[in-house]
Amino acid sequence: MSPEQDRRHADLLPQFQTTIERAEGDRATLSVRLVGPLPLCHLDEIRPKVVPSDDTSRTVTLASGPSQQHVDAEVWGPSRFTPGGDGAGITRQTVAPFSLQVGTGRPFSLERTRAPLWQRGEDRDRRWRDDWLNKPLRLVLTCRREDFKTWTVPCEVAVSEAIRARRLN
Numbered sequence: 001m002s003p004e005q006d007r008r009h010a011d012l013l014p015q016f017q018t019t020i021e022r023a024e025g026d027r028a029t030l031s032v033r034l035v036g037p038l039p040l041c042h043l044d045e046i047r048p049k050v051v052p053s054d055d056t057s058r059t060v061t062l063a064s065g066p067s068q069q070h071v072d073a074e075v076w077g078p079s080r081f082t083p084g085g086d087g088a089g090i091t092r093q094t095v096a097p098f099s100l101q102v103g104t105g106r107p108f109s110l111e112r113t114r115a116p117l118w119q120r121g122e123d124r125d126r127r128w129r130d131d132w133l134n135k136p137l138r139l140v141l142t143c144r145r146e147d148f149k150t151w152t153v154p155c156e157v158a159v160s161e162a163i164r165a166r167r168l169n
Contacts, residue, residue, distance in 0.1 A: 001149070009148055009149055009151075011037070011039075012037060012039060012040045012145075012148065012151075013037075013151055013153070014034060014036075014040060014043060014141070014143045014151055014153055015034070015035050015036040015037060016032060016033060016034060016035065016141060016153060016155055017031075017032075017033040017035045017105070018030065018031065018032050018033075018139065018155045018157045019031045019157065019158075020079070020110065020137065020157055020158070020159055021107075026111055026112040027082065027109065027110065027111050027112075028079065028110045028111075028159075029107045029108065029109060029110065030079075030107065030108040030109075030110050030137070030157065031105055031106075031107055031108075032046070032048065032100075032105055032106060032107075032108065032141070033100075033103075033104065033105030034046075034100040034101070034102050034103070034104060034105065035102070035103070036102060037102075038102055040102055040145070041101065041102055042099065042100065042101045042102065042145070043099055043100055043143045043144065043145050044099050044144050044145050044146055045097045045098070045099060045143070045144040045145075046097060046098055046099065046100060046141055046142070046143050046144075047094065047097045047141070047142040047143075048094065048095055048108070048139050048140070048141050049093055049094050049139065049140050049141075049142070050075050050077060050079070050080055050081065050092070050093045050094075050137065050138070050139060051077075051093075051138045051139065051140050051154075052076035052077060052138065053076060053077030053078060053132065053135045053136060053137060053138045054076065054077075054135065056076070058071050058072075058076065065118065066116070066118045070116070070118070073090075073091040073093075074091075074116050075091065075092055075093055075113050077113060077132060077135060077136075077137055077138060078112065078113060078132040078133075078135050078136075078137055078159045079110045079111065079112060079113060079137045079159060080092035080093065080110065080111060080113050081093070081094070081095050081108060081109065081110060081111075082109035082110060082111045085108070085109035086108050086109060092111075095108055110137075112129075113128070113132065114128065115127070115128035134159075135159070136156040136157055136158055136159060137156070137157040137159055138154070138155070138156055138157075139154070139155045139156075139157065140152060140153070140154050140155075141153040141154075141155060
């Protein structure tokens with residue numbers, strides 16, 4: 001790529017507005033809007049992925065615990081995509097790719113994450129909720145448009161009160 005193409009690519013870095021709306025109980029709606037830049041006009045493909053909401057490394061070290069594949073498939077954060085909705089993958093980290101015009105958006109169904117089955121203890125669900133209380137939902141949006149290199153756009157979304165509410169059991 002020429003320096004001019006690199007500059008153009010950087011100038012057209014997609015800008016998103018991401019919010020969690022209409023939270024009710026353990027469910028909510030994630031709104032993803034492409035807000036700019038105007039010369040971008042549209043994206044042919046956007047692939048959202050929920051990524052860990054903390055910076056902890058999760059490498060399996062015990063042979064008696066879960067496999068690395070199980071650990072990698074877990075959503076380590078407060079929310080994940082709702083199964084079956086929006087083409088959500090089996091791990092609920094991704095949804096089906098979609099396109100957007102600048103100035104438009106689309107909603108996605110979210111649900112609160114649950115403690116992994118391999119976690120032990122009667123209070124595992126409470127500990128899991130407490131771990132993610134007040135933590136943002138982290139997304140990576142991989143964006144493509146014909147004739148341009150791929151853009152990777154990280155986003156942090158504040159989780160609304162209803163979906164992060166701590167329940168006292």
